[in-house]
Amino acid sequence: MDSTQEGTLATDDGGPTSLGEPVSVERLSPDTVRTLYDVHGRDLQTFLAGVLRSTDAAQDVCQITFQRLMEVGHDARMETIRGWLFKVAFHEAMAYRRKETRVGKLRTELRAEGQDWVTLDQAVDSLVQAEEVGQLRARLQELPPEQQHVVRQRIHEDKTFAVIAAELNVPLGTVLTRMRLAMQKLQKWLS
């Protein structure tokens, strides 16, 4: 196999990388995998944290995903590699969840130990940036008090919308609207 031919991803023997062409049957080079991790790794892990609701599990599955990339990533096209990574990551996440569900671990253990998925500080630190946290804190203060309250109760106190609505003695729809408006503002700023 001529790994240096045009249209192939970089391979173990240091061949060139180009976009949009079928790739070689040889595995991707460690440099290519590292570059792809640098570009997509954080987003992938954040996505997995949302799917698995565990930053710890997200790290594991992200690692598995990049192992798959090393094994079979040469079958993917570079221009769709992000989609490929998300697809593989999601399937691996589902497999991971099924496995964890079978042994009855994931959330029950985390909850039993008082570890919510967003409180695993070490893993969270790798996904959020300190300056963004500081800026978001300031943005939160700018929200109307009733929206601030719902965001705090839902995200920090981990209460369901139904519980928050019951505590405030307002319809569930009101709480959902407040949360949605708050999230829209914050997401617009964050993006």
Place this chain on the structure above:
Amino acid sequence: MSSAMDDLQWQAMQYVLGEMSDTERDLFEARLADDLAACEAVTSASRLVLTAQAALHETSRTSPPRTAMPVAVHASRRAAWFAVAMTAAAGILCVVALQFAVSVPASRVAGQDSAELVALWRSGMAVDAADVYDPDDAADAVSDAVPSWMLAAVSVEAAAMDGQPEKIQEN
């Protein structure tokens, strides 16, 4: 942001927060398997939740209402420990002072009594010696004036008062 995009973002947020019913979740996950936009929406929602969680966590750690209580508790604990330490120190001082007041004067009195006893004996012996004065015995008069049993008794008494064992030296 379009309404459809808004809806997708909101769905992703509900998914990340675990607010979907089982059916809604299954449908959304079926979409995630093939739809990169849905995956990006989940990534965005997850990032927002993680960042907000970190921000709120920091706020709750630094906000006055939550920190005031532990500080007050610590202050009262410090005061309590200080009071206990001061009471203990005062107690120890009292015990030491009492021991000093009891033992030291007693030993002094004992010492004075002993000295007086020895002086009386010597004076008694001196009177006797003057009556029957022998110049050859004059050099031994001082050392032999107080008998050894008296010196031993005095040293034992002093040792007992000091609370320390003392060897009885025999002449």
